[in-house]
Amino acid sequence: MKNILVPVDGSEGSDRAVAQAIALAEACEAKLNFLYVANINQLAINACLSDAILEAVTKAGNVILDRAMQMVPSDVEKEAFSETGSPAVVILDFAASNDMDLIVMGSRGLGVVKGVLLGSVSQYIVEQSKCPVLVVK
């Protein structure tokens, strides 16, 4: 196991996933790759989103990524990535094109439906991923 992908969205579940991924990366001497996906459609960006909004979204993503990065002990290799698009699709594309060995994520993110046991992004990734997925409870 060389590369662990940890999609982050700043939710409580994503914080737990970061903690678990750190423990695994330490044991396996793997690199942690944090990915924040801003849920905006590229067409919408071109068509009508103002620079101010884009900047605010980017800043929010950076805060979340910085927080994850700061949790990682100095002896573990780490990198942060920021993308835009539909989270589930972008996460899977990223995992495939960057040869990730494992995706570690929370069972529910920022979704609005509190009752569901597995969020829609996690569900999609668990079903479609080509690499193993660890759902952190």
Added chain:
Amino acid sequence: MKKLTRILVPVDASEGAERAVDFAVSLAEPTGAVLDILHVSYFDKDTDAEEESWLPEAIAGSVGAMEKEALERARKHVPPSVTAEYHRRTGIPADEILRFAQEEQTGLIVVGCRGLGFMKGLLLGSVSQEIVERAEVSVAVAR
């Protein structure tokens, strides 16, 4: 996060289950965790038997053979460097797997994708799906 000490791997005699064992081994090797390899049969020769088993040997016997095959196939994927314990239970697979995880203080459940069920059309087997959703501990889906 608590240190990973016990990893539960439910198996049937399928390729998906073998991949789950391989992946669990890759986690157990660096962490030193012990593997609990579990097979759940829907029923065995003692099911509903008061004194004597009423299930014909042709049925009860083949369930025993399936269980043996599942555990044997799993065993072949565990290298000597990893400690594994083998368990068998009888009942509804997802229920028994989750009960086992609770009783044995499992830190992580590793399931295969497809294999623990007969609905080949689903990307994730129905048992794996149920475990990912219902488990109170973390679940890894191997590929």
